[in-house]
Amino acid sequence: MHELAITQSILTISLRAAEEQHARRIRAIRLKLGAFSGVVPECVQLYLDVLAKGTIAEGAKIEAERLPLRVRCNDCGQVSEIDRRHIACPACGSVNLHRLSGREFLVDSLEVDT
Amino acid sequence: MEIKVLHQVMEWNDDVSAQVRDALRAHRVCLINVMGSPGAGKTSLITALIGRLREQFAIGVIEGDIAGQIDAEKIAALGIPAVQLNTDGACHIEAMSIQHILPQFDLDRLDVLFVENIGNLVCPAEFDIGENFRLTVLSIPEGDDKVAKYPLMFTDTDCLALTKCDTLPYFDFDTERVAADYRGVNPQGPLFRLSVRTGEGLDALAEHLAGRIRAALA
Numbered sequence: 001m002h003e004l005a006i007t008q009s010i011l012t013i014s015l016r017a018a019e020e021q022h023a024r025r026i027r028a029i030r031l032k033l034g035a036f037s038g039v040v041p042e043c044v045q046l047y048l049d050v051l052a053k054g055t056i057a058e059g060a061k062i063e064a065e066r067l068p069l070r071v072r073c074n075d076c077g078q079v080s081e082i083d084r085r086h087i088a089c090p091a092c093g094s095v096n097l098h099r100l101s102g103r104e105f106l107v108d109s110l111e112v113d114t
Numbered sequence: 115m116e117i118k119v120l121h122q123v124m125e126w127n128d129d130v131s132a133q134v135r136d137a138l139r140a141h142r143v144c145l146i147n148v149m150g151s152p153g154a155g156k157t158s159l160i161t162a163l164i165g166r167l168r169e170q171f172a173i174g175v176i177e178g179d180i181a182g183q184i185d186a187e188k189i190a191a192l193g194i195p196a197v198q199l200n201t202d203g204a205c206h207i208e209a210m211s212i213q214h215i216l217p218q219f220d221l222d223r224l225d226v227l228f229v230e231n232i233g234n235l236v237c238p239a240e241f242d243i244g245e246n247f248r249l250t251v252l253s254i255p256e257g258d259d260k261v262a263k264y265p266l267m268f269t270d271t272d273c274l275a276l277t278k279c280d281t282l283p284y285f286d287f288d289t290e291r292v293a294a295d296y297r298g299v300n301p302q303g304p305l306f307r308l309s310v311r312t313g314e315g316l317d318a319l320a321e322h323l324a325g326r327i328r329a330a331l332a
Binding site for chain 2 (some may be wrong): 002005006009010013014017018021023031036037038084085086087088095105106107108109110111112113114
């Protein structure tokens with residue numbers, strides 16, 4: 001439901017970045033989404049189609065890349081990709097972990113015409 | 115042509131939540147974000163916790179609801195400063211709403227501010243509101259599959275309260291399943307089984323929270 005506010009933020013960020021580069025049109029907006037993000041890219045696309053009308057982002061496509069949950073074990077040092085339902089080091093079972101990726105939610109890049 | 119952007123989408127909320135956290139730290143107020151489904155018993159639990167914590171701490175409450183004043187009136191009836199925050203349809207509270215409402219409290223006379231979030235197991239978990247810690251509430255009638263179905267709410271929390279445990283004889287609710295799923299997504303998070311109605315387990319949760327509040331205010 002909160003994809004509307006999020007899409008507004010994505011659009012604002014994208015328009016600002018495109019203007020700084022004097023782009024004439026935004027063709028695609030590439031997002032990076034961590035495994036924990038509950039954002040639905042299809043929903044963002046629907047809102048963008050409406051919000052971007054009359055801007056240089058009109059018709060832009062949302063391309064989302066999912067990033068896995070990666071952790072480094074603070075006990076044995078192993079770096080692993082793990083399932084978010086089983087937060088433990090696969091090598092030694094420790095739950096003393098440092099999260100390397102999985103919580104991202106960012107506008108990574110734009111495909112533009114200049 | 116590709117332009118690199120690398121800009122956090124949630125920045126608008128992250129910036130404001132940091133401001134809220136700074137403002138509360140300056141006034142030595144601990145913010146507790148209480149989350150759970152509609153009907154899980156968030157208001158009843160907050161009320162019960164107020165009863166057990168009010169002698170140690172000066173408490174205020176922000177009651178988040180989509181509409182209406184019902185919950186704020188319940189809390190205000192206890193003689194506790196309470197402000198209703200209506201989101202007018204939004205499914206969660208954002209840091210900006212907390213920032214706007216803080217001036218309605220005399221923060222120098224508060225130690226603890228409970229925020230009862232919008233009843234919802236999905237969206238509130240994604241928004242940092244400047245809290246010191248999070249308390250997730252799950253009630254027995256909701257079913258024992260909720261941790262598996264809504265993992266973020268149980269991953270990004272500091273504490274899980276399993277409420278309405280007095281109703282366990284009437285539901286096919288496997289508390290061990292919930293405990294195991296919760297350990298999977300949040301291996302360090304404590305779990306408290308309680309009933310506001312019978313009082314079972316409330317002292318243990320209140321004691322745990324009091325320790326966390328003291329640590330936050332130290």
